[in-house]
Amino acid sequence: MSDEELEDFEPDQDDLEKEDDEKETEEWEDYRKEGEEYSEEWMPTPLTEDMMKEGLSLLCKTGSGLAHAYVKLEVKERDLTDIFLLRSYIHLRYVDVSENHLTDLSPLNYLTHLLWLKADGNNLRSAHLNELPYLQIATFAYNQITDTEGISHPRLGILDLKGNRIRRVTGLDPQKLISLHTLELRGNQLDSTLGIHLPRLKNLFLAQNMLKKVEGLEHLSNLSTLHLRDNQIETLSGFSKEMTSLQYLNLRGNMVTQLGELAKLRDLPKLRALVLLDNPCTDENDYRQEALVQIAHLERLDKDFYEEEERADADEIRQRLKETQEQKAEAEHDSELELPSV
Incomplete structure (x- = not known):
């Protein structure tokens, strides 16, 4: 992977919505089942020089440019239990050790030029590493990781921890x-969604967890995409007008019952796409219209864009509601004026 490819390694909107595919859900379940079947004991299989020779590629200049070294290594699906040998390969920039039986990544602490790390499908219980100054992408999906401690790489742009056993987000320092x-x-x-205090965060994926509400995300002013599919969310409290960049919100497969909850999203100034499929509130006949009445700037609900006719109807309903509220307020004011003085 070249430096240019590395910079472009950010999913487009189609990739961001890929969680809607049943295939991905099945993939996650398969990994979970495999993880449950893993034995704590494996035949020791250390990384060898022969494996290194087979897996190394991408010859690049190093240091002053007078020397060369291979900077990419792929040793996935080798039943590895030990990568101690990597301590000596300090020029590596791209490392793929996925689909092995690794429980320890500490030899990677010596790879101070590392840009990209893929360690999915191992037996890791932690993603902790020393601070790697150039690391930009790190994926630890489908391991047995229980916390988010020890991740402090200053140039890290993408962190993938899906399919693990994390209960709370802790230790993600916005200063680092x-x-x-x-x-x-x-x-x-x-x-809980507490602990995610990362002001530069743009894309946050929290689907398939056990969340009942949104909290602690108010100050994510750069967040543009938020996925909360397949949780247990009943209320839409917790969204704030300070979330000034949020454009895409996926709440599919939750437990939102009342259409009135949608009013809590109207202060999100850039919200354009909302997914609410498979929530109880979508059974209401006027569900699609009510969403637009509550959120006037919404452009797409679920997978369908709003037509001009729908928008005009919503504007009319919104105007009638405003007039009704004004008449009610005026009547209450007149009533107070007519009360006899004591």
């Missing part, structure tokens, strides 16, 4: 993770 724009936490055991 100053470049993080995409955080993937799908398929964990989160029961």
Whole structure:
């Protein structure tokens, strides 16, 4: 992967909506089942020089430019239990050790030029590493990680922790993770959205957890995409007008019952696309119209864009409601004036 490809390694909107595919849900379930079947004991299989020779590629200049070294390594699906040998390969920039049986990534602490790390499908219980000054992409999906401690890479832009066993987000220091724009936490055991104090975050994936409400995200002013599909959310409290960049919100498969909850989203100034499929409130006959009445700037609900006719009808309803409220307020005011003085 070239430096240019690395910079472009950010999903477009089609990728951001890929969680809607049943195939991905099945993939996550398969990984979960495999994880439950993992044995704590594996035949020791250390990384060898022969494996390194097979897996190394991408010859690049190093240091002053007078020397060369291979900077990319792919050793996935080798049943590895030990990557101690990597301590000596300090020029590596791209490392793929996914689909092995690793429980320890500490040899990577010596790879201070590392830009990209893929360690999915291992037996890791932690994503902790020493601060790697150039690391931009790190994926630890489908491991057995239980917390988010020990992640402090200043140039890290994408962090993937989906399919693990994380219950709470802790230790993500905004003073250290100053470049993080995409955080993937799908398929964990989160029961709270607290602990995500990352002001530069743009994309946040929290689907397939155990969330009942949204809290602590008010100050994510750069957040543009928020996925909360397949949780247990009943109320839409917790969204704030300070979330000035939020454009896409996926709440599919939650437990929102009352259409009135949608009013809590009207202060999101840039919200354009909302997904509410498979919530109880979508059974209401006027569900689609009510959403637009409550959120006038909404452009797309679920997978369908609003037509001009629908927008005109919503404007009319909104105007009638405004007039009714004004008449009620005026009547109450007149009533107060007519009360006899004591």
